[in-house]
Amino acid sequence: MTERTPSxxxxxxxxxxxxxxxxxRAEDPPPLAGPEGVTSESPLRALALGSALTAVVQxxxxxxxxxxxxxxxxxxxxxxxxxARAHHQVVCAVAARCPTVPxxxxxxxxxxxxxxxxxxxxxERFHAALRRTANHSEWGxxxxxxxxxxxxxxxxxxxxxxxxxVRTAPAPGAGRAYLDRKRNLRNQRERDQExxxxxxxxxxxxxxxxxxxxxRLPPHGLRVPDDRRTQVLNAxxxxxxxxxxxxxxxxxxLQERTGAQIELxxxxxxxxxxxxx
Numbered sequence: 001m002t003e004r005t006p007s008x009x010x011x012x013x014x015x016x017x018x019x020x021x022x023x024x025r026a027e028d029p030p031p032l033a034g035p036e037g038v039t040s041e042s043p044l045r046a047l048a049l050g051s052a053l054t055a056v057v058q059x060x061x062x063x064x065x066x067x068x069x070x071x072x073x074x075x076x077x078x079x080x081x082x083x084a085r086a087h088h089q090v091v092c093a094v095a096a097r098c099p100t101v102p103x104x105x106x107x108x109x110x111x112x113x114x115x116x117x118x119x120x121x122x123x124e125r126f127h128a129a130l131r132r133t134a135n136h137s138e139w140g141x142x143x144x145x146x147x148x149x150x151x152x153x154x155x156x157x158x159x160x161x162x163x164x165x166v167r168t169a170p171a172p173g174a175g176r177a178y179l180d181r182k183r184n185l186r187n188q189r190e191r192d193q194e195x196x197x198x199x200x201x202x203x204x205x206x207x208x209x210x211x212x213x214x215x216r217l218p219p220h221g222l223r224v225p226d227d228r229r230t231q232v233l234n235a236x237x238x239x240x241x242x243x244x245x246x247x248x249x250x251x252x253x254l255q256e257r258t259g260a261q262i263e264l265x266x267x268x269x270x271x272x273x274x275x276x277x
Contacts, residue, residue: 015062018047018115020107021090023126026052028098035089039064044090049116051123056094057115065108088269095269099134101126102271129274136212136238137267139247142220143203143233144261145196196232199258203233206254210247211237215272229261238273239266 019038024030032044042059049055063069073079084105091102109115119126208214219231239247244267255262 016059017062017065018109018112019058019060019065020047020103020109020115020119021056021058021087022094022103023049023053023055023101023119024094024098025130026054028054030054030056030094030100031097032056035093036086037090038083038086047112047115049123050120051127053119053123053126055115055119056090057112060108062110065106070106091269099130100269101129101133101274102269125275132213133238133270133273135241136270136273137241137244138270138272139211139237139239139244139264139266139268141203141207141233141235141237141251142231142263142265143200143258144229144231144263145199146229196230199260200233202258203254203260203262204235206250207235207237207247210243210250211239213238213273232260236272238270241267 021037021044022030026048030046032046035044037044037058039058039060041061044056044058047055047057073083087105091100094100095102109118204214204216214235214237217234217236219234237247248264251262251264254260
């Protein structure tokens, strides 16, 4: 849906584009005071669409959003974070007032007419998403289990040519004991993996039973070298607002029952569920 502004160096320096943050129903007027948006040069405003929809938009300088300018911004982490935060603040302000379909960061059109045409084509999807997410929030659930134990150390090898005084004869059966330890650790890791899968499936099944919709995402790798936890579930759930307390109680119960560490985050604007109908 994103239409990038012209990147030609011949484009007028004073050209402008329409930046779109979100779409809501026309009968739910969005708040336009408060967040500044991605620029301070123009205010947020409502753009009436067909099919009883309204978009929250802002006029921005086209030169700030050419492909070259955006690629440069992507390489500047603080600057990119500033834009992402400004975009998110507008979306959150609208979502706090009414059901909202957030649009991706840097969704732009050359002018209002093109914005209306493109957004009107998505009207059916927008209405379905608004019905689906009304009075719901997105919650993240991450489940961790203890990581695998440290690998077994091989028995010391006697250096070739070492003098008899420094040679250490291995204890009887040391090689067999080492192989047994390796096999036991491998078996333990396999059992831990199976247990992790069972715990993840059990948590997901119970939380999905409370949620209106769910999505399982790829687990993250270890972030801290000394953190020996293994993430076995990384999922997000669409939960009715009046069931938030129930969700918190359920995750505590599941943590006690499974012995796993469960992290609950939210509530969030339901970004993960507005593209599914």
